[in-house]
Amino acid sequence: MTSRLDELNKKLQQNTNQGLASSSSSSSSRSSLKPPTSSSSLRPPPTMGSNRANQRKKVILQPGHSPLDWAQLNRTQPRHKLRGVPANTPPPQYISINKQELQKHKSLQDCWTCINGKVYNITPYINFHPGGVEEIMKCAGKDGTSLFNKYHSWVNVDRMLENCIVGVFHRD
Template sequence: MFPSPNSNQRASNSLPLPQSSASRARQKVVLQPGHSPLDWANLKSKNLRGLPPGAPPPQFVKVTPKELKLHNKVDDCWTSINGKVYNITPYVNFHPGGVKEIMKSAGRDGTMLFNKYHSWVSVDRMLSNCLIGRYEP
């Protein structure tokens, strides 16, 4: 006899669904009020580069590894992804994985980490107004 579709019980011969190692390792992070993806979408319409007025446009800015390493704190956080440097300071508290996870790429090239967990995400679109310039290793 088969269980009814509305039954909350599992058949005794069913096996638990496998979990990927990535889903087991991730912790749920509760974001603070005002830090949802929709809030970020509204905020990112502003210039979030964090550079002084009159700074050259991103296409003219070259960032070296030495310069990038200087920006590795929660209140001053840059990362390089796919050859571009972004000021992720405004995004740190919006990151769905939490501050601790995004800080793993602070002050360094975060391309491998980003692509490992977010290969389907368009970083250019998500962080367009945070673009500092080109990464020049």
């Protein structure tokens, strides 16, 4: 009886091994799962030569000029210093700034811009700008709303420059 049981176990073992071998070889040849290739849909499309002109250049910020450093400065500096006005200056909502006044402030030492109808003193922020000084100076002394929205539409400018607001822009 043990011999009969041994024979059956052997046959079962052989059938199991043959079934696994045949199913693994046949399934691997018919499998729709293949290793990813370089044209995987998860990869971004390759950049074309014409798109390279649209890429932003990388700027290395000076030590101590990261977004976290800017946030720290906003928490610790008195508001009037970042606004660039005397401490007794009225709140920004009471200060009306026209185009002629805005145009006077377009240097590295005195730089204002208008974004979404509010005028900001961006002088203290210039060296913190991730795109570099050259890029931020493109909106110096003028309305920079369209340029800001082109590159930073997701950024909350009111929060980022909340302590730098000088007044409200009024077109004359």
